[in-house]
Amino acid sequence: MISVGKNIKKIREQKSLMQKEVASVADMQASNYSKIESGQRDVSVEALDKIAQFFGMTVDEIIHFEDAKTPAAVKVEDKTANEKVHLISQLDDEDKNAVYRIIDGMLTKNKFQTFFEQNIQTPK
Amino acid sequence: MISVGKNIKKIREQKSLMQKEVASVADMQASNYSKIESGQRDVSVEALDKIAQFFGMTVDEIIHFEDAKTPAAVKVEDKTANEKVHLISQLDDEDKNAVYRIIDGMLTKNKFQTFFEQNIQTPK
DNA sequence: ATTATACTTTCCTATTTGATAATTTATATT
DNA sequence: AATATAAATTATCAAATAGGAAAGTATAAT
Numbered sequence: 001m002i003s004v005g006k007n008i009k010k011i012r013e014q015k016s017l018m019q020k021e022v023a024s025v026a027d028m029q030a031s032n033y034s035k036i037e038s039g040q041r042d043v044s045v046e047a048l049d050k051i052a053q054f055f056g057m058t059v060d061e062i063i064h065f066e067d068a069k070t071p072a073a074v075k076v077e078d079k080t081a082n083e084k085v086h087l088i089s090q091l092d093d094e095d096k097n098a099v100y101r102i103i104d105g106m107l108t109k110n111k112f113q114t115f116f117e118q119n120i121q122t123p124k
Numbered sequence: 125m126i127s128v129g130k131n132i133k134k135i136r137e138q139k140s141l142m143q144k145e146v147a148s149v150a151d152m153q154a155s156n157y158s159k160i161e162s163g164q165r166d167v168s169v170e171a172l173d174k175i176a177q178f179f180g181m182t183v184d185e186i187i188h189f190e191d192a193k194t195p196a197a198v199k200v201e202d203k204t205a206n207e208k209v210h211l212i213s214q215l216d217d218e219d220k221n222a223v224y225r226i227i228d229g230m231l232t233k234n235k236f237q238t239f240f241e242q243n244i245q246t247p248k
Numbered sequence: 249a250t251t252a253t254a255c256t257t258t259c260c261t262a263t264t265t266g267a268t269a270a271t272t273t274a275t276a277t278t
Numbered sequence: 279a280a281t282a283t284a285a286a287t288t289a290t291c292a293a294a295t296a297g298g299a300a301a302g303t304a305t306a307a308t
Contacts (some may be wrong), residue, residue: 004169045128045169049187059183063173138308
């Protein structure tokens with residue numbers, strides 16, 4: 001769970017800026033900006049983008065400010081395939097590359113197959 | 125004025141993902157996700173962050189996305205784990221199984237290799 | 249004690265969201 | 279082409295949320 005408000009607050013204080021400055025950059029009432037910092041309101045993507053520019057930072061730096069690294073949960077539609085991918089990552093580089101080359105080839109083959117089916121008149 | 129919805133749509137289509145996949149990653153109804161792509165709704169920062177991770181991109185890259193290149197060849201190596209899963213799931217069953225058998229074989233080989241290295245005295 | 253500044257909170261209503269269902273559109277399959 | 283199936287869009291509406299204005303704190307300076 002990310003808390004953009006807290007991050008913005010920390011950053012703003014580090015830069016010793018006033019709320020009303022940031023609020024005006026983000027084009028909102030100071031009272032509403034205050035609510036964002038305290039978590040009572042959500043920032044819009046648009047406002048956060050403006051704030052990031054004002055701070056001289058990227059949006060991502062703000063979103064993930066100082067929260068070490070959470071290893072990004074992989075959500076998958078195909079659990080079996082996911083497990084296989086995990087297994088692939090355990091292979092040594094030589095084997096891994098071999099697998100990748102094979103998959104590349106297969107996909108490319110299928111792409112061409114589809115392309116011909118869709119675009120070329122099959123002679124009867 | 126930024127139009128995150130359009131950008132998400134373009135990126136999703138380049139990756140040939142379905143709306144419902146992205147919607148589920150972002151933890152929202154497919155119908156509401158559709159509205160985001162068409163600009164009838166706004167993405168929350170939280171949802172956009174999840175989508176960015178799923179796309180293997182930064183939030184900023186999505187916000188300021190301008191399409192440039194549509195790479196032709198498939199290079200699995202460069203993909204994120206999510207995308208690898210998706211690519212593999214696109215293979216037809218025959219190819220998929222072939223890939224799986226190859227991986228199984230490689231893993232088995234490696235397991236035995238490790239086993240011998242750890243348990244059998246190499247004769248000098 | 250008064251004034252000023254920085255920020256917070258309350259209150260109200262207008263807008264936006266999320267969930268479901270119903271449609272429309274696209275894509276295969278026969 | 280007709281039909282089935284899946285994907286995407288639209289409609290609807292109660293409920294949650296956001297925005298604006300004004301009042302309230304807190305602290306500091308005069």
